[in-house]
Amino acid sequence: MQHYFSERPLTVGEEVPLSAEIKQHWLRVLRATIGTQAEFVDDQQQVFVGELVDEQQGIIKIVAATTQNVELPVAVTIACGLPKSGKAELIVQKATELGAQTIIFVPTDWSVAKWSQKATKKIARLQKIARSAAEQSHRNVIPEVRYYENLTALQTVAADADQRVIAYEEAAKQGETSRLVQLGTQLHPGDRVIALFGPEGGLRLEEVQDLQATGFQVVGLGPRILRTESAPLYFLSAISVLSELK
Amino acid sequence: MQHYFSERPLTVGEEVPLSAEIKQHWLRVLRATIGTQAEFVDDQQQVFVGELVDEQQGIIKIVAATTQNVELPVAVTIACGLPKSGKAELIVQKATELGAQTIIFVPTDWSVAKWSQKATKKIARLQKIARSAAEQSHRNVIPEVRYYENLTALQTVAADADQRVIAYEEAAKQGETSRLVQLGTQLHPGDRVIALFGPEGGLRLEEVQDLQATGFQVVGLGPRILRTESAPLYFLSAISVLSELK
Structure with missing residues (x-):
């Protein structure tokens, strides 16, 4: 069944x-006809x-309400140093499928990419990718995509989170293998996690x-060096394994 | 440091x-000069x-030997029903980063893509992607990429594996949340796992x-519907979390 955000x-x-937009996709592209059903998410994520x-x-x-909830029990914010072209799109699509609530892009000292002039346009485009991936993966929520000017702005927002982590390559090289699992055991439903x-x-x-x-903790994501776009996907999968599977 | 497979x-x-190939990349592209060091993996994965x-x-x-080993403790084979164009490349690149030993592509009943004519050329191209991703993620092994004609051929090979699993969407819809973690706890170093x-x-x-x-077990990968190219990445991340982190 198709899944759309209304x-x-x-009300039933x-x-x-x-x-x-939905008319264009459901009626024109998919040729829905009278009697065809689809899922529609309301403003309360029902x-x-x-x-x-x-x-x-x-x-x-509206013929029925469902109790469908596929959201991660914790609200995960993925924050990425500006990656090279094409990778932001992949991160947003995959992080949405894997359950992120918020996806932030932020320039860091060693970012080769510069967005400042085109950030608004980029974010609008990435927000559309998030919507379409949220429909495809039958999410209850469309993740919000944001651009922050610098890490200081990120730190201000992160102050509200219950857990703050940095995926740092040097941690993996030094064989740090315990903090991510520890983090998983410390999480409670409703907690907010931010990962840079x-x-x-x-x-x-x-x-x-x-x-x-400012309270960020360095975590290792296994011994292999992951590309900038792969690390958030590993992290989200790990949070799912540690908080949703039993 | 660059990482190459010799x-x-x-011997030291x-x-x-x-x-x-290495000359072209290291000397021409990266302009290595006398005294520059890199890692070289020998035929014994050292x-x-x-x-x-x-x-x-x-x-x-050769100035030194290292004890570097970033391989997953279990040998994971990822087998994918032929995906649409472009996705095989992404699967091979990311599955290599995430530690797969073997990556198989196989036509299934609902595969839209057909490779039969071009399978050899495709596999050669994908094998190059695996090599380059293995260099980038500093693996000890280049995963082998293979094409199988059908699921029967896959089943024959799978007979040797210690664990055989299918990531089946319907399992996730029915709320199957325990088998992947169970699988993780049953794995021993050196075990061979095949996942379709x-x-x-x-x-x-x-x-x-x-x-x-023939002994395949259906496992759920969390409640969200994952795209065909995302599911293997979730699975490999989960195996890493369950077998490498503590």
């Missing part, structure tokens, strides 16, 4: 007009089943030390 | 000519440090039942 209140029995009742006007009738990943060139030691001074 | 025996003190002693001829001297992932359209129920009859 982002307005929904109600007839609701579809947005232009999932409903809607049935097409008017093809011309694009109107659905360096760009291709990694993070500078001084950046890491600065972050450590 | 695939011949190496010995002088060794570089292959044309890592050595080599120092450039002759730029003209491309000759290194469906193509975009998934696996047919009959295919799954056939595989179950």
Whole structure:
């Protein structure tokens, strides 16, 4: 069944007009006809089943509520040093599938990419990728994609998190293998976790030390060197294994 | 430090000519000069440090042996129903970074892609991607990439494995959340695990039942629907968390 975000209140029995975007995709591309059903997520992250009742006007009738909830029990924010071109798109798509709540891009000292002029446009494009990946993976939430000017801005936001971690390549090289599992055992449902990943060139030691001074903890992600776009996917998979599987 | 596969025996003190490929990359692209060091993996998966002693001829001297071993304690084979174009490349690159030993592509009933005519050329290209990803992630082994004609051929090879699993979307929908962690606790160093992932359209129920009859076990990978190229990455990350971290 297709899965769309309606982002307005929904109630069983109600007839609701579809947005232009959903009409285009569901009616034009997928050729839904009267009686076809799809899932629609309301503004409270509740999932409903809607049935097409008017093809011309694009109107659905909400026929059932579901209890579907596929969200990670903890709210994970992935923060990435600006990666090279194409990688931000991959990170947003995959991090959305793997359950991230927020995805932040931030320039760090060794970021080769510069976004400042085009950040707004880039974020708008990445937000669309997040929506489409959230539909595809039947999420209850579309992750929010944001751009921060620098690590200081990130630290301010991170102050509210319950756990702050840095995936630091040197930690892996030094054989750090216990903190991620420890973190997993310390998490409670509803906790907020923020994890920072360096760009291709990694993070500078001084950046890491600065972050450590504000409560960030360095974690290793296994002994192999992961690319900048792979590390967040490993981290999210690990959080899923440690918090959702038993 | 750069990391290359020499695939011949190496001994400390010995002088060794570089292959044309390594010369091209290390000397031409990265402009290594006399005295520059890199890691070289021999045919026994041992890592050595080599120092450039002759730029003209491309000759290194092996100056030290290391004890570096970044391989997963278990040998994981990832088998994928033929995915759509571009995704095989991503799977090979990321599965190599995440520690796979073997990566198999196999047509399944609902594979849209057909490789039969071009399989040899495709596999050669994917093998190059595996080599380059293995260098980048400082692996001791280059994963082998293979094409199998059908699931029957896969089952024959899988008979030798210690654990056989299928990542089946319906398992996730039915809330299967325990088998992957169970699998993790049952693994011993040196065990061989084979995991099959469906193509975009998934696996047919009959295919799954056939595989179950030969000892494959269905596992869920968390509640979100993962794309065909994301599921193997989740699985490999999970195996790393369950077997390498503590």
